[in-house]
Amino acid sequence: MFGLIGHLTSLEHAQSVADALGYPEYANQGLDFWCSAPPQIVDHFHVTSVTGQTIEGKYVESCFLPEMLMNRRIKAAIRKILNAMALAQKNSINITALGGFSSIIFEEFNLKDNKQVRNVSLEFDRFTTGNTHTAYVICRQVEQGSAKLGIDLSKATIAVCGATGDIGSGVCRWLDRNTNTQELLLIARNQERLKRLQDELGRGKIMGLEEALPEADVIVWVASMPKGVEINPETLKKPCLIIDGGYPKNLDTKIKHSDVHILKGGIVEHSLDIDWKIMEIVSMDIPSRQMFACFAEAILLEFEQWHTNFSWGRNQITVTKMEQIGTASVKHGFQPLLNW
Template identity: 25%
Template sequence: MNRHPAKFCFVIHPLSLEDVARYEPGAAGKGAPIIRKILEWMPSYAAAHITGVRTPDGRETEGWFVAAPLLPEQLLELPREDVYQRILRAIEIGVELGANVAGLGAFTGVVGDGGVTIAERAPIPVTTGNSLTIAAGIQSLFRGAAEMGIDPAETTAVVVGATGSIGSACARLIAPRVKHVILVARNLTRLAKFHDEVRHTLGCASSYTTNIAEAVRHGRLILTATSSTHDVIEPEDLPAGAVVCELSLPHDVSRRVALERPDVLVTEGGNMCVPGNPVFERVREPGTVFDLNLPPRTALACMSETMVLALEHRLENYTLGRGIDLQKVIDIEAMATRCGFTLADMRAFDTAITPEKIAATREAAERRRQIPA
């Protein structure tokens, strides 16, 4: 069957003031209050054109990153309807450029009901990209365990953000492979209800708490996927030799962990290698690269999910809201593999994690375990 290739758009937003300067070099050096005010008034715009995404069997797609240029806290705090309008306008810009499916990046997929209302109002199908993020996060967590010589079946795992769209699915997928799972979130009522719903199906011992530091102290495998706008995982709470898989954007793990805990392996779990020869080009300055702050040919798993849906011509609302269908996670992982997407090499705190770094981390963990508590 010879079908017209589908195209995608993906709504992005700056995660921090440094990101604003990366998107708009002219913003560098301006004060935070001015930047915030400018962003409040700045309309959505096409930021990057992505070409060269090609599957091993020769299928191609192209697409656009369209910015709804608000910071995470602005997306959460500004009037909900204004935020929805900004995101919907970004999708319309994508449609005007030719997109057939839209992805919601970072907090544009978190705000409100996790994409449900946006999908109802958008002219094309919408996904948050969370299903492939979940699949990539699970692969990353257990890859980290293997690298650190941890046997998951003998280990306690902690899922931070366990009632969320990503966290709740991750909890259900991690539990059958570990000895004990601790679920963490802020809202105790929702957390207790979720635990009650799933505890008999988890396949391991389980508990829950709103005390992140306490939970983290007990787990050697930690996956974090919160919608917090500040650090939630601090170096003093992590046990020796822990593996932390970070899915949150902006990140949950304090940068102090990189400096103060050489015995802990932190890995950004949601990065994927894009097949073909992908080029991310700035729309306003053709010929210049749009800096995603990732290695070349690498994209976030949520972006990758949107690309996969275009490549596979699955023009449907794929992942929306909380309570994700685990079959969709399995299906998008298989589709992504068929399209040639692979888990990116390990990386954290803007640095690649080399085999030498892993060996040094294991040695530091061994040394720390020998220090009497």
């Protein structure tokens, strides 16, 4: 059995879907209430591969909300993630993906030092961040989306916002190794980490967001922002492909411009329907088939019986592992989302 630990994008989102999640009593409650709410298993489903194999999964709602980080409710945020992991393990789930901010909180606050959660001793090899598959899917979206728009990567500039992050650094490694992209723009706040990435790649221009965006043919957003930023489409190149891989979305603007194309980044579509309700709650366009690539990683690990923390730690994602999970992804019938 595989598991998915997820959370909602905001307090407003949580209040609006509390009923559908199965806890209507939370609908009128504020952040304090969500800070004390325990994790719950809210969905139980089956996934069938195009190979014919069927596996069983459970969805754990952690009740974490990004507002907990914005309001410095750090202890509550940590509690949410550890309790959700303990619940997954108690339910004998072999491999569970830490979706959205779950893995970011795990790393940022060193939760590997908090193995004991009441009577559960967490076994970290039962969990994966899902970031290797997410990085792979985003890179395929860059390649296939650019081709669809007639953007020739050998003449293109790609800006990666969140380049030094776990997913961002994997994306940069792939783009450097597997494509002939002309120029990479590396964006993040910490200059030391940016310099280290630039040294590792042996290329890439370190730039601020404002100056980088107008130069980019393709923009990959993989920054861990609890709230999206607004950008003015007039300042962007035309055509421009934007791949927003953040959860919550990194872009706060609803851009309506015929030459600016926004792809939901790190989302895959399965070839067969899945009997879950959870993807409707997180607003996928085709909820029976679309999902976050990190969740799909747990599904792939269960299909392949690779019961190991395939993606773990920070900045460990290699092109070889991206290719390995990518091969499994294609084999079992997943495709990167390509509709804008």
